[in-house]
Amino acid sequence: MRIGFFGGTFDPIHKGHIDVASAVLNAAGLDQLTFMPTGDPPHKVHRNVTPGALRLQMVQAAIGETGNPKFSVSDMEIQRNGYTYTIDTLRALHAQNPNQEYAWIIGADVLADLKHWKDYHQVFRLCSFIAMYRPGYSREDFLTEYEELTRLGAKIQFVEVPSVDISSTELRAACEAGQDLSGWVPKSVAALIGVYGLYQPDKPMDLAGIRQELQKRLSPHRYAHSMGVMEEAVRIGRRVGVPEGKCALAGLLHDAAREFTPAQYAWLGLSGENGALLHAKASEILAKSRYGIEDPEILEAIACHTTGKVGMGILAQILFVADYTEAGREGPHFDKVRAAFEQDGLMAAVLAECQMTIAHLEEQGKEICRDTLETRDWAQDRLGE
Ligand SMILES: [Fe+2]
Ligand SMILES: [Fe+2]
Structure with missing residues (x-):
């Protein structure tokens, strides 16, 4: 051959x-x-x-x-x-x-x-x-x-x-100047360039800029949720002593790729049926490539916000909980996690959330992610120490 x-x-x-x-x-x-x-x-x-x-x-x-x-x-x-x-x-x-x-x-x-x-x-x-x-x-x-x-x-x-x-040099320049590349590159490549915001003029994106962009990119419902998680992460962060800026970015960006199509996940090299799990990894990639986030704590928090992870850092714990307790979430199981946080602190809220998620998935006959089971055991151990 x-x-x-x-x-x-x-x-x-x-x-x-x-x-x-x-x-x-x-x-x-x-x-x-x-x-x-x-x-x-x-x-x-x-x-x-x-x-x-x-x-x-x-x-x-x-x-x-x-x-x-x-x-x-x-x-x-x-x-x-x-x-x-x-x-x-x-x-x-x-x-x-x-x-x-x-x-x-x-x-x-x-x-x-x-x-x-x-x-x-x-x-x-x-x-x-x-x-x-x-x-x-x-x-x-x-x-x-x-x-x-x-x-x-x-x-x-x-x-x-x-x-x-x-x-490619001309195409990058054209893209930077805001021109549409679809005549010059395959459709899927144009889409990827758009998704990742490649070849844009260098301007560091601040919180306000990211908010503006997410508002355009996400459905109103998802955007409202992201804002809710941002505010909740900041609130929890204040209570446990984590800087506001980190909490805000993690909260704002945690679901940045939540509305990707299966094809978009595939472009990122992510496959599997469970979009609910894929989006955390995809949002991490997006946070890095499109929004220039380099802080490993923020990236970790985004990557494991759905399932939790054994040994996750404090920002990851905050985001994990905030995703569950933001103001838009209504129902008894969300209240239980809120109460656990108020009474016994962040790790107790992490544990309560794992328990709620596991019970909820069991009820629905759905598969339970191993990370969540392990995070539950880890949180339990930590609280028993
Ligand atoms: Fe999410
Ligand atoms: Fe979320």
């Missing part, structure tokens, strides 16, 4: 990439073409590159949209931290599967560079090259490089690809 590897930052992947990849796939007679988003390439250190996980999702979404079974994506370079050299990737690929034939897809203009690549002699042994050139050029234009590299042992195949009049 002959697999072509198409490396790139893909920040973002656009229709031009897809057109070029399709052309190479056909012209070079590949069995498979694997997109390989770069991890942290040395030549891009001056610009903030979108986190690898998000670039990977955009590529996944884009190739999914083509429906071409010969396209795939590899996270090998993204998974590897630090700088990645082609030789390292090739060695890893060969270690995984030494019998595969690997073809590295490059622009023909890169040929002149190849003998500066790290350990290029070995690179030449481990893969062949597909050199792409645009209409208006021909393989003769690269003859000098071709002859020299062939002498050094490189195997090079030339392929003409359609010219592409878009670049």
Whole structure:
């Protein structure tokens, strides 16, 4: 099997990439073409590159949209931290599967560079090259490089690809300027860019800015709940001595992804039937990527607000409880958790909430999350100490 590897930052992947990849796939007679988003390439250190996980999702979404079974994506370079050299990737690929034939897809203009690549002699042994050139050029234009590299042992195949009049750089600029990218990137990629708020002018978002945005993004009911949890988290935080700002952000953002569709969860690499559980993890990702939250306590609190978690920090306990006791919640089981907090403190409220949730799920014959059972036992232990 002959697999072509198409490396790139893909920040973002656009229709031009897809057109070029399709052309190479056909012209070079590949069995498979694997997109390989770069991890942290040395030549891009001056610009903030979108986190690898998000670039990977955009590529996944884009190739999914083509429906071409010969396209795939590899996270090998993204998974590897630090700088990645082609030789390292090739060695890893060969270690995984030494019998595969690997073809590295490059622009023909890169040929002149190849003998500066790290350990290029070995690179030449481990893969062949597909050199792409645009209409208006021909393989003769690269003859000098071709002859020299062939002498050094490189195997090079030339392929003409359609010219592409878009670049990721231009797309980022267009997006920053508020233009709609949907003509230039696959639909699912445009949606992801919107969801994550990628390529926006740098403006740190404050609480007011986040509120404004969530009001637009969430249904009135969900927004009201988020505001309620924010106020309740701040109230509890004051009582137990946790700074207001942290409580407010955690409360405001805890359900930021609560209204995602299954497709949106899938884009985040989250799957499963239980949207009620997925949204906590998704909201954490959103808090990080869209709202720039870096505080690990806030992120932890959002990630475990639905189920609880053994050993969760005090902010996570506050959010867990506030989600349950905010003013909009009416009913005897919510009152029990409120009473537990007033009488015996935060941990007692955590315990009461786990018990209520478990009883409620049992009643409905629904599966009970292990985290919740374990959190109940943990809270019980802590209160008994
Ligand atoms: Fe939630
Ligand atoms: Fe909530």
